[in-house]
Amino acid sequence: xxxKRSTFLLSALVFGFAFLYVPILLVIIYSFNExxxxxxxTGFSFKWYVSLFSNDxxxxxxxxxxxxxxxxxxxxxxVGTPAGLVMSRFGRFKGRTLFSGMVAAPxxxxxxxxxxxxxxxxVTLEQLIGWPAGRGVTTIVIAHTTFCAAxxxxxxxxxxxxxxxxxxxxxxxxxxxxxxxFFVITLPMILPALLAGWLLSFTxxxxxxxxxxxxxxxxxxxxxxxxxxxxxxxxxxxxxALATLIILAVSVMIVISSLLILRSERARSRSMNQAASES
Amino acid sequence: MSQGALQKAHxxxxxxxxxxxxxxxxxxxxxxxxxxxxxxxxVDDVSLDIYRHELFALLGGSxxxxxxLLRMLAGFEEPTAGKIFIDGVDxxxxxAYERPTNMMFQSYALFPHMTVEQNVxxxxxxxxxxxxxxxxxxxxxxxxxxxxxxxxxxxxxxxxGQRQRVALARSLVKKPKVLLLDEPLxxxxxxLREQTQFExxxxxxxxxxxxxxxxxxxxxAMTMASRIAVMNEGVIRQLGTPFELYEYPNxxxxxxxxxxxxxxxxxxxxxxxxxxxxQSDDAGGEIYIDHAVQGHExxxxxxxxxxxxxxxxxxxxxxxxxxxxxxxxxxxGYLGGLSTYHVRLDSGFRIxxxxxxSSRHIEPRYTWEDRVWVTWEAGxxxxxxx
Numbered sequence: 001x002x003x004k005r006s007t008f009l010l011s012a013l014v015f016g017f018a019f020l021y022v023p024i025l026l027v028i029i030y031s032f033n034e035x036x037x038x039x040x041x042t043g044f045s046f047k048w049y050v051s052l053f054s055n056d057x058x059x060x061x062x063x064x065x066x067x068x069x070x071x072x073x074x075x076x077x078x079v080g081t082p083a084g085l086v087m088s089r090f091g092r093f094k095g096r097t098l099f100s101g102m103v104a105a106p107x108x109x110x111x112x113x114x115x116x117x118x119x120x121x122x123v124t125l126e127q128l129i130g131w132p133a134g135r136g137v138t139t140i141v142i143a144h145t146t147f148c149a150a151x152x153x154x155x156x157x158x159x160x161x162x163x164x165x166x167x168x169x170x171x172x173x174x175x176x177x178x179x180x181x182f183f184v185i186t187l188p189m190i191l192p193a194l195l196a197g198w199l200l201s202f203t204x205x206x207x208x209x210x211x212x213x214x215x216x217x218x219x220x221x222x223x224x225x226x227x228x229x230x231x232x233x234x235x236x237x238x239x240x241a242l243a244t245l246i247i248l249a250v251s252v253m254i255v256i257s258s259l260l261i262l263r264s265e266r267a268r269s270r271s272m273n274q275a276a277s278e279s
Numbered sequence: 280m281s282q283g284a285l286q287k288a289h290x291x292x293x294x295x296x297x298x299x300x301x302x303x304x305x306x307x308x309x310x311x312x313x314x315x316x317x318x319x320x321x322v323d324d325v326s327l328d329i330y331r332h333e334l335f336a337l338l339g340g341s342x343x344x345x346x347x348l349l350r351m352l353a354g355f356e357e358p359t360a361g362k363i364f365i366d367g368v369d370x371x372x373x374x375a376y377e378r379p380t381n382m383m384f385q386s387y388a389l390f391p392h393m394t395v396e397q398n399v400x401x402x403x404x405x406x407x408x409x410x411x412x413x414x415x416x417x418x419x420x421x422x423x424x425x426x427x428x429x430x431x432x433x434x435x436x437x438x439x440g441q442r443q444r445v446a447l448a449r450s451l452v453k454k455p456k457v458l459l460l461d462e463p464l465x466x467x468x469x470x471l472r473e474q475t476q477f478e479x480x481x482x483x484x485x486x487x488x489x490x491x492x493x494x495x496x497x498x499x500a501m502t503m504a505s506r507i508a509v510m511n512e513g514v515i516r517q518l519g520t521p522f523e524l525y526e527y528p529n530x531x532x533x534x535x536x537x538x539x540x541x542x543x544x545x546x547x548x549x550x551x552x553x554x555x556x557x558q559s560d561d562a563g564g565e566i567y568i569d570h571a572v573q574g575h576e577x578x579x580x581x582x583x584x585x586x587x588x589x590x591x592x593x594x595x596x597x598x599x600x601x602x603x604x605x606x607x608x609x610x611x612g613y614l615g616g617l618s619t620y621h622v623r624l625d626s627g628f629r630i631x632x633x634x635x636x637s638s639r640h641i642e643p644r645y646t647w648e649d650r651v652w653v654t655w656e657a658g659x660x661x662x663x664x665x
Contacts, residue, residue, distance in 0.1 A: 164386055164388060166384045166385075166386050166388040167388045167389075167390060167391075169355055169375070169382075169384070169388065170382070170384055170388035170389075170390075170449075171390070171401070172355075172374075172375045172376050173353060173354075173355075173375055173376070173380070173381055173382045173450075174376075174381065174401050174402030174405055174449070174450075174453065175376045175377075175402055175405030175406060175453070176376060176401075176405050177376055180405075185390060188392045189391065189392060271432075271433075271435070271436035
């Protein structure tokens with residue numbers, strides 16, 4: 001009975017993992033392929049990596065994406081955090097439901113609509129006040145900030161909702177004014193949520209193709225746009241090399257962050273035991 | 280007694296019991312304070328005076344308004360109506376960060392990202408004191424609560440009792456005029472709680488600050504407080520010293536809330552200047568009270584009898600027909616130091632009696648189904664008319 005069940009579980013596990021990771025594995029393997037065809041293995045080589053790094057268009061696009069990601073994640077944090085704070089800490093006020101609904105709306109809004117409406121906004125603004133002049137990195141950053149801020153607001157709100165308000169009350173009771181409480185008490189306590197919100201926004205921005213396509217201008221091609229347009233001309237093994245590098249970067253980041261979490265958790269439980277044994 | 284000694288005695292009473300001194304100025308004053316949340320009256324027209332150096336307890340079940348009263352004192356809630364004065368100053372519109380109060384929270388509310396030392400120093404930093412002075416004050420305060428060797432720890436590295444001490448130190452270090460304590464010992468286990476009760480009282484005596492404490496634990500309130508306000512449904516049901524509340528409850532509610540009590544319903548049949556007799560169908564007998572009772576003959580009254588004031592006899596007393604109810608032992612609870620007996624009276628009413636086990640008996644004095652007589656002294660009963 002148990003033998004049968006474990007065979008079933010094992011095969012399900014193998015199938016599941018294969019389903020998830022075989023495509024990725026293929027991409028990695030074929031990035032080292034010598035031939036030009038993506039589907040035929042002809043020999044081991046680093047040539048596509050070399051050609052990737054000499055492809056200025058690709059490097060520029062990657063640089064654009066990184067810059068846009070960092071800027072929009074940071075701006076989204078600045079806009080989204082106060083919104084999350086208002087939703088969880090200002091109690092009941094008139095129009096609260098409307099406000100939180102509108103904050104969360106970009107999460108469910110189809111990207112095509114967000115992109116189109118932002119494009120119309122930018123064009124109108126340019127005609128009216130001359131800013132933003134043309135489409136480019138600035139407009140993409142603004143566009144990404146709008147939908148990333150919604151994610152940050154939701155993350156911050158849920159973190160604050162789980163946090164004991166008496167800690168902030170204690171700070172007020174001890175003589176700190178509201179603005180100071182926010183920076184000295186609330187902010188450090190929601191730091192993990194802010195970090196998570198920033199990383200989420202960065203990833204979303206890096207990943208976005210649709211909205212960026214609407215509001216991009218000449219010279220502001222992002223990596224997803226570049227990849228998408230080059231794939232339309234036929235899949236080049238350069239893309240495989242690029243994908244492999246991205247997977248590598250992501251894996252390294254995940255490993256480092258889980259190591260850090262593990263270490264802090266261990267230190268925490270050690271000191272908890274220590275406290276318990278002393279009392 | 281000479282004139283001087285009498286004067287001295289009066290002064291002593293006024294010093295230790297300012298509420299009995301008509302000339303004493305209250306330190307905290309609630310004037311017809313009401314707090315509504317929507318349609319719900321959390322606090323309903325409460326007036327209350329608290330004096331300097333008191334350890335005052337607000338006692339009541341959950342939702343009775345005690346915490347709301349405390350939070351209005353701290354400035355976290357504004358009263359819907361009425362006024363609050365601290366040391367003669369009207370607190371209306373004064374934000375929490377400018378009030379001369381500090382609060383110890385039920386959850387302790389320590390700042391998790393700061394060390395013990397930084398937690399305690401936080402309030403002093405807000406006042407902009409020089410660094411050297413802050414250092415001295417913090418280390419003195421940590422010494423007072425015996426937490427010096429944990430100064431560099433973070434809150435999550437402390438046990439519950441240690442966190443409680445840090446919270447106390449943090450709220451005391453600013454030398455507030457009033458220290459507010461919200462269920463200060465609620466999160467501790469029973470042994471630690473009993474020990475900490477006395478420690479807290481000692482610290483209060485040492486620093487001399489006025490303490491206002493909220494608790495649902497009547498034992499805690501009785502042990503620690505100079506006076507207690509028993510609250511229910513947003514109003515103060517009775518106000519007094521622990522002794523007054525226990526011995527002279529003014530209603531069935533307070534009698535029931537503080538300690539254990541047998542409440543017997545009866546009708547006043549004989550009311551004199553010096554005594555009263557109450558006929559009770561509950562008890563199945565006549566009850567003699569050694570003082571006059573407020574109320575007309577025929578009025579319905581309740582007699583409150585504390586279980587420890589009752590005595591069990593195995594033979595019917597022959598000298599009196601009053602205060603002597605016969606019944607059978609139904610349940611026995613042996614608690615070591617004392618035993619509780621539940622006696623089913625002949626009338627069907629169940630009465631609770633506790634007797635101290637002051638010596639070692641191999642055989643219990645009474646056992647199940649024994650016929651016993653429950654008696655008490657005429658002065659032991661309180662008569663309640665509400």
